[in-house]
Amino acid sequence: MLEINVVTVIGATGTMGANVAGIFSSFGNAKVYCVGRDIEKVKKTIPRIVKSVRADAIRNNLVPADFSMLEKCVADSDLIFESVKEDIAVKKEIAERVSKAMRPDAISATGSSGLSITEISRNYPEDLCSRFFGIHMFNPPYTLSLCELTSTEHSDLFLKSELKEYLSSRLLRTVVEVKDSPAFLGNRIGFQFINEALQCAEKYKDNGGIDYIDAILGPFTGRSMAPLVTSDFVGLDVHRAIVDNIYENTDDYAHETFVFPSFARKLVEEGKFGRKSNGGLYRMIRQDDGSIQQTVYDINTETYRNLISYAFPFVDNMKGMLKNGNYVRAYEQLVNNHSQEAEICLSLLLKYILYSLYATREVGYSIESADKVMAAGFNWCPPLAMYRLLSLVCDVPALMKERLPDICDKINVDDYLADIRDSEYDYRPFLKSVR
Numbered sequence: 001m002l003e004i005n006v007v008t009v010i011g012a013t014g015t016m017g018a019n020v021a022g023i024f025s026s027f028g029n030a031k032v033y034c035v036g037r038d039i040e041k042v043k044k045t046i047p048r049i050v051k052s053v054r055a056d057a058i059r060n061n062l063v064p065a066d067f068s069m070l071e072k073c074v075a076d077s078d079l080i081f082e083s084v085k086e087d088i089a090v091k092k093e094i095a096e097r098v099s100k101a102m103r104p105d106a107i108s109a110t111g112s113s114g115l116s117i118t119e120i121s122r123n124y125p126e127d128l129c130s131r132f133f134g135i136h137m138f139n140p141p142y143t144l145s146l147c148e149l150t151s152t153e154h155s156d157l158f159l160k161s162e163l164k165e166y167l168s169s170r171l172l173r174t175v176v177e178v179k180d181s182p183a184f185l186g187n188r189i190g191f192q193f194i195n196e197a198l199q200c201a202e203k204y205k206d207n208g209g210i211d212y213i214d215a216i217l218g219p220f221t222g223r224s225m226a227p228l229v230t231s232d233f234v235g236l237d238v239h240r241a242i243v244d245n246i247y248e249n250t251d252d253y254a255h256e257t258f259v260f261p262s263f264a265r266k267l268v269e270e271g272k273f274g275r276k277s278n279g280g281l282y283r284m285i286r287q288d289d290g291s292i293q294q295t296v297y298d299i300n301t302e303t304y305r306n307l308i309s310y311a312f313p314f315v316d317n318m319k320g321m322l323k324n325g326n327y328v329r330a331y332e333q334l335v336n337n338h339s340q341e342a343e344i345c346l347s348l349l350l351k352y353i354l355y356s357l358y359a360t361r362e363v364g365y366s367i368e369s370a371d372k373v374m375a376a377g378f379n380w381c382p383p384l385a386m387y388r389l390l391s392l393v394c395d396v397p398a399l400m401k402e403r404l405p406d407i408c409d410k411i412n413v414d415d416y417l418a419d420i421r422d423s424e425y426d427y428r429p430f431l432k433s434v435r
Contacts, residue, residue: 002166004107008033008077010070010084010094013045016111016139017083022053023141024081025061027171032062033073039066053142071101081135083111086241088119095123095132102128107163109135113238114183114245118152130156133163136184137173138377139234146377147173148184174376176369182249185363186373187242189356190380193348195243196257197227198264200344205299207340208308210281215310216345219432220318220330222381230378232274232281240268252362253410254355263299272297279304314342323433328392330431335393343403349386350400354407356383357416367419381430384423 007024011017012034025032034049036042042064050059065073074080080102082094091110098108108131110120117134124132134150141147147167151160167173178184183191201213208215214226223230231239240260247258267273267280274280283304285293295304314337321330334346356370364370371382381389390396397417401408 001169002078002107002162004028004030004078004166004170006031006033006077006079008035008070008073008080010035010080010082010098012036012049012083013038013041014083014085016137016141018045018049019052019139019141020081020083020111020137021062022049022055022058023137023171024079025049025058026053026055030061030078033065033069033077034062035065035067035070035073037067039064042066052140070097074098074101074106075103077102077106079107079109081109081111086113086115086238088115091115091120092123095120099124099128104128106131107159108132111136114187114242116182117150117180121152121154126154129154131159133160134180134184135163135167136186138186141173144377144379145172145174146186146373147171147175148178148186148373148377149175150178150180150184152180174372176372176376177365178369179363179365181363182245183242185359185369186377188246188359188363189352189370189374189383190378191239191242191246192254192257192355192359193352194227194231194239195260196348196351198231198239198261199257199259200348201228202261202263202299204344208310209297209299211296211307212310213344215308215312215315216341217348218315219434220315220322221345221349222386222427222430224379224432228281235273235276236264236268236280237273240265252358253407254351254358263302267297312339312341313337314339314345319433322431325428327389327428327431331389331393335390335399347403349390350396350404351407353383353387353390353396354400354404354413354416357419358411361416361419367421368424371423371425375425375430379430381427382423382425384421385425385427385430387420388423389427 007030009017009021012021013036021032021034024030034042046062080098084090121129121132136148138144138146164175168175197213201209210228214228218226243258243260272279281297283295296307298305314333317333318330360367360370371384374380375382
């Protein structure tokens with residue numbers, strides 16, 4: 001296995017940079033140079049890094065540094081991990097500096113969530129280009145173990161194999177190899193679903209909009225948090241960057257589902273990104289008595305209002321059955337209910353399965369990759385497991401042709417469904433009897 005004893009993390013004051021520094025220092029037991037623009041800010045970030053992996057013993061492994069010290073840190077490192085903002089020009093500038101200082105036996109990587117690994121690699125000389133990879137971890141990496149490993153046509157394949165083993169065995173990552181494609185695989189699938197849910201919030205704004213759609217797609221549908229809550233957690237600015245990148249650089253049958261809605265674009269322009277700015281799709285308001293009130297953005301009035309306690313019979317029935325372990329009966333309720341809300345829910349779940357099959361063929365190397373990225377990267381019920389559950393209720397191919405006629409006109413659904421395999425994941429732990 002690779003011996004990686006010293007790591008430089010560039011951009012260590014950012015959320016992902018800090019968390020990744022914690023993974024290398026705790027699981028990898030490596031000395032980590034934490035590089036940021038302002039060394040005093042880096043020093044203040046160290047406790048956050050320690051907290052992210054719940055291991056105070058790593059504190060002495062973390063060495064604060066600023067950009068004036070970058071070359072010295074790089075020269076001392078076995079692996080250099082860049083985690084600066086998702087701006088190709090900034091990443092190229094960092095790559096040029098790293099390439100001038102890194103050792104010929106070192107490894108360089110970017111944590112980009114979807115920019116071109118090949119384009120960034122061109123800033124390395126030929127002898128180092130083969131030692132550059134994409135290592136995309138998910139937030140927070142302590143609880144979400146997914147790691148997407150991306151190479152280029154110049155990558156050393158033996159080194160890639162060793163790196164995969166290190167990430168898997170030493171850092172305890174669920175490693176999925178993916179092609180160098182916009183947003184890679186996890187975000188391609190995940191944000192297709194999330195962004196279409198956001199488009200539905202705009203479409204059904206007279207029914208309530210944001211919290212209306214989240215009430216329809218809660219944990220009882222197989223995700224740890226509702227999709228638009230997830231968008232707020234990630235950040236609307238990050239969400240927009242991901243879907244804009246996919247929309248501009250791909251053209252598949254679901255292309256229009258990556259259009260970021262105008263109301264959400266306006267929120268981003270106003271600096272309302274979500275949880276990190278205390279104002280996005282949702283906003284927390286502290287009352288005079290110290291209590292916290294959660295509000296939601298009303299698309300019609302462009303103001304924040306109290307959440308609505310929606311009452312959907314199919315949801316209440318599903319939750320009751322899930323609570324008693326009646327998973328198949330719960331999903332019989334969904335398939336056989338023809339209320340507007342149930343049809344929205346089922347339609348999006350069927351699209352999730354189908355787009356996962358499509359994207360995996362485009363971006364991954366095996367159909368099992370779709371399951372791994374969604375389970376380990378999003379904590380969602382993986383698509384093959386969801387297919388398995390629905391197949392116990394009905395003829396899923398026939399249901400897709402009935403409920404998704406527009407998509408069936410664009411692609412050969414039977415061709416993609418031929419890739420279906422039994423999932424290595426059990427659907428039951430992902431389905432929760434709460435909203």
